[in-house]
Amino acid sequence: MPSRCPVCGAEVIKPEGEAMHRCTNTACPAQALEKIKHFVSRGAMDIEGVGEKLCLALFEKGLVKDAADLYYLNREQLLQMERMADKSVTNILNSIAASKDRPLPRVIFALGITHIGGETADLLAEYFSSVDELARTTQEQLRDIPSIGPTIAESIVAFFRQEQNRQIIEKLRKAGVKLKVNEIKKKDLPFAGLEFVITGKLESSTRPEAEVRIKALGGKAGSDVTRKTSYLVVGADPGSKVARAEALGIEKLNEEQFLDMLKKAEGKP
């Protein structure tokens, strides 16, 4: 006996080697709804205040047929909804607007491409700097990326071939959703203008690793203490740099202080 999708009644197949049954009817309303729920969910666009129930209600009312429709909701439409008063509407509109500049990996994940989870989305964002670039890629190019195989490559290309998906992306673009990497200006990074010099051995990581983190935050990693040095990071068995820093009156950091500073700057409290 074939199993059937509980929503649309279409016959459901169980792909070889996969645990889940999957309804293959692309017009299945349950699929559309799931995609919207996925789009607003935490790891994706993370639209606060919009959860399962609201997605369902908006979908049933026909106000939101696909994820991009969320960005076109207005006050009056939201006020029609059950248990929705001014306060909620304001909050929801604000959080929808705030989701427009989510980082690229999240946007890629939010699209809901089959087989693309958070990890793969992160990976793709390292190789493609916009959704459009990803949309233009070929299976061959994708397969050159380590840990991307034929299944994922095929799935991505198929996704962007679908007219429906292309339209959603256009709607997102028109609504002002950022579809490319945030090119953060160097000047705005937390370590802009700071130069760190490391002496001695670090417990927590190797020196190159620490330098990568400093640079990612817009700082410089120097090798000699000069008047331009902002901080001297002092690890175990430090060298003569300590004396030089003291002579120049340069602030010293122990490893713990340094790690603290990195974490704060990286926004991970």
Add this chain to the structure above:
DNA sequence: GAGCCTCGAGATCT
């Protein structure tokens, strides 16, 4: 104040 919904933390599993 009651009830609904969503969030975030922490436990659990992979």
Add this chain to the structure above:
DNA sequence: CTCGAGGCTC
């Protein structure tokens, strides 16, 4: 995933 807390509506 499940739980409890907190926001919001009514």
